[in-house]
Amino acid sequence: MIVFGTDFDDTLYFHSGKELGVRQKDLDAIARFKNAGNQFGLISGRARCMMPEIDELLSGKVKFDFMIFSNGACICDQEGKILWEHFMPEEVVCDVFEQAAKDKIGIVLHGTECLYQTQEMDFQNAIHVTSIDEFDPSRIYSISFHPLSEVEKDFFRSNQNRQDVVVVANSQFADFNANEITKGTALNRLTHMMSQSENLSAAIGDSFNDESMLKDADISFTFETSDPSVKNCAACIVDGIHEAVDILLDPKQLAANCRR
Numbered sequence: 001m002i003v004f005g006t007d008f009d010d011t012l013y014f015h016s017g018k019e020l021g022v023r024q025k026d027l028d029a030i031a032r033f034k035n036a037g038n039q040f041g042l043i044s045g046r047a048r049c050m051m052p053e054i055d056e057l058l059s060g061k062v063k064f065d066f067m068i069f070s071n072g073a074c075i076c077d078q079e080g081k082i083l084w085e086h087f088m089p090e091e092v093v094c095d096v097f098e099q100a101a102k103d104k105i106g107i108v109l110h111g112t113e114c115l116y117q118t119q120e121m122d123f124q125n126a127i128h129v130t131s132i133d134e135f136d137p138s139r140i141y142s143i144s145f146h147p148l149s150e151v152e153k154d155f156f157r158s159n160q161n162r163q164d165v166v167v168v169a170n171s172q173f174a175d176f177n178a179n180e181i182t183k184g185t186a187l188n189r190l191t192h193m194m195s196q197s198e199n200l201s202a203a204i205g206d207s208f209n210d211e212s213m214l215k216d217a218d219i220s221f222t223f224e225t226s227d228p229s230v231k232n233c234a235a236c237i238v239d240g241i242h243e244a245v246d247i248l249l250d251p252k253q254l255a256a257n258c259r260r
Contacts, residue, residue, distance in 0.1 A: 001198075002248055003191050004033065005043035005068065005183075005213060006241060007205035010171055011223075012042075013057055022058055029245035030062060036249060041066035041190075043183045045170055045209050047110040047141065048074050048082070053125070070110045071168070071177050071209055072186030073141035075193075084189060085112075085141070088178045092165050093137040096176060100145070105155050110141040121145075143176040170207040184212030200260065204244050206230065218260045219248070235259065 006012045013022050030040050041064045046054065048069040067076045075084040093109070097118075100107045106120030115126035116135050129135055147156040147169060156174050159167045166177045183205070191201045203210070203217035206226050214220040214233035221244040222234040231237060235257045238244050247253040 001194075002033075002038040002200045002202055003066075003187070003194065004038060004040050004202040004204075004244075004248065005066075005187050005190075005217075006040070006203070007183075007207070007210050008042060008044040008046060008054065011204055011206050011210075012062070012241065022061060023240065023242070026241040027061055029242035033245045033248065034065070038248075039065035041068065043068040043072075043187060043203065043205070043213060045071045045142070045144070045173065045175055047115055048076060048080065049111070049114050050125075051080050066190055068183065068186045068190065070141035071175055072181045072183050072212075073110070073177055075186055075190055083193065086178055086181055087138060088140050088142065088176065089164060090138040092162075092176070092178075093140045093143065094132055096143055096159070097132055097137070099155065099159075103151055103155060105145060105152055107143055107145045109135065109143050111135060112139050112141075141177075144173040146172070147174045168209045168211075170209040175209060182212035183210060184214075184216030187213050188216055200254075200258065202244070202248055204238070204241060219254065219258045221247075 014020055034040055046069060065078050073086050074082060076082055100118055104120055107118050108121055108123050108126055109116040115123060116129045117123045117126040119128055119130060147153050166179060168175055187201050187203060191199050201217045202219045203213040204221040205214060206223050211230055211233045214222060220234045221236045221238045222230050224237055236247060247257060
């Protein structure tokens with residue numbers, strides 16, 4: 001069996017370009033892949049509490065076999081039940097919150113049941129907070145922010161050097177996660193949780209926060225339009241999920257590109 005994880009934004013669901021939304025050719029390929037006895041799931045930087053929004057964007061057209069949220073901090077089954085979770089160190093959450101407040105940088109905190117945001121953010125369905133006392137800092141999966149202004153870019157660069165967290169960018173946000181919490185470690189953890197050593201792992205993504213799973217998967221895919229550093233992590237360059245599935249279901253192509 002192949003356990004295939006996909007990034008969401010601009011990999012499964014496209015926000016720009018000729019084909020907006022989820023592509024029919026990808027939907028058809030996902031159905032073929034699952035009908036062949038494999039598992040297809042989501043591996044996203046988005047939070048678990050955003051499941052309704054994700055389902056609405058997909059119009060219910062994709063039924064995931066597993067879901068990984070907050071860049072690997074939360075692993076769920078097909079119904080969204082938590083199988084494994086890991087929170088950021090409380091002292092880091094407090095420190096980042098205080099830094100952001102001092103420099104008036106908008107941040108979004110991934111809680112267990114909802115998103116919290118500072119006053120500078122206007123994120124959909126997130127609760128505004130002005131103090132750490134308004135949420136539990138010991139139960140935060142990840143912290144996200146837009147590295148757009150020079151102040152935000154400096155905030156990103158300075159925190160990239162921290163030893164107590166991982167800070168990585170994607171196409172729209174930059175994210176804080178606990179050490180050793182990445183999309184790649186989560187995909188490996190999920191594959192091992194299935195207790196079948198013969199399982200192969202596969203991944204597809206387009207951005208910097210996907211690099212870990214592109215490196216760690218037995219076979220991985222990205223796009224020609226991806227950044228060179230992202231392309232260097234992938235085994236194959238494809239047009240999308242449909243071409244990745246063609247390779248995964250072809251024994252010769254799978255054997256030629258598999259790293260195991």
